[in-house]
Amino acid sequence: MSSESFLHPLAEVFILPSSISVVKGTDALEHLNRSLTTDTTQIGLHGKQDALLCNANGRILDRLTICNLEEQVILVGNHGTGGDTRQQLLQGVPWDQDVAILDGDAAIGHLKLVGRAVDRCLVGLGFDPTDIDLQSWTEFGSS
Template identity: 35%
Template structure:
């Protein structure tokens, strides 16, 4: 599952065409990506109250038709998964990484008091998710009488059985569509008729590195502060798994690692690599540029931000391009 974040030192209003011109002509200017995800429904009048005890953010007072973002961490304070949450009447739809659905549902099913109305349901076999990028997203919305300007980052709208939300925070605006599995082929056919082409995983990987959309693989098992996710950790809320660890780290105030974008003339697979000056770079996402430069998301010791390049003991050099920070939809919560 993708996570939308801005990259430091990049203007938020850059036009899609400019970004794709930087990438190359291999990625179409209008495209969609079939993002394989997991879906969980939490329903009952106490659904938000229950989630408040588990999430790293405050959600109990969030209104209907809101879109909320949060984390679930383990007892060691490390990220289990990132959650994109759609608030409905006495019900929430949670979108997570496709490999973590069963674990998330298991965690959500624990600790429900006998006198609370909460039910956890599996939606994996009935819901699909598509991400759309288009020079003019209003073309996608014209049939339902909405415009991009009318849809706030922290809300979602309903179009029949479909749920639509817009991300305006990255270098490129994108539309997220949640839809019944039964109509997926019809939607894909409709997009193709509009010359909105489907891209593969490698093309998507390249696009999201350039535009700052980090993935589950970049944050799983990490301390939130080390991967730019500290904005989704609310220290002034009630207890949640991992809070004691987070509080201890925050009180020390010394961040040791940071998530960055990297470039290199050589390709490296995801993994850990030793730096000559000491420490390691952890490559969490890697795109093979072939004859061009390869692109990466990586976690590095924060001291290396002052250096123009990283020299690895395997002889490969990497340039740090940007720091990646997460900007939450629910900053007002």
């Protein structure tokens, strides 16, 4: 019996509780490059990359998905860690850099679709499934 036999015939929507932080400013990606375990300076527009935030002793504080939206960078982290993540990122901002770190916990939802016919659900939401790239950020319902 394949693992696919356990999947919903269309798709199930899972709401993933996550912390959301927004990093704004002309030096946002450069600042994140110094603070995280990955090179953020090469993330393209609407690009997406995973990274870890560690303290000075190397202890992992949060696992983040970084989404570059040009004028701002969205950080999707573990549920309940947003305040500590933002505080850690704020501590490393030099006085002469243009970086602001904002709480976005109530502004953005994080969903996952799982099933045999996820593409049908995406079409119903107005997406062309062939336009979705797993390495990019996809926005829906932005005002």
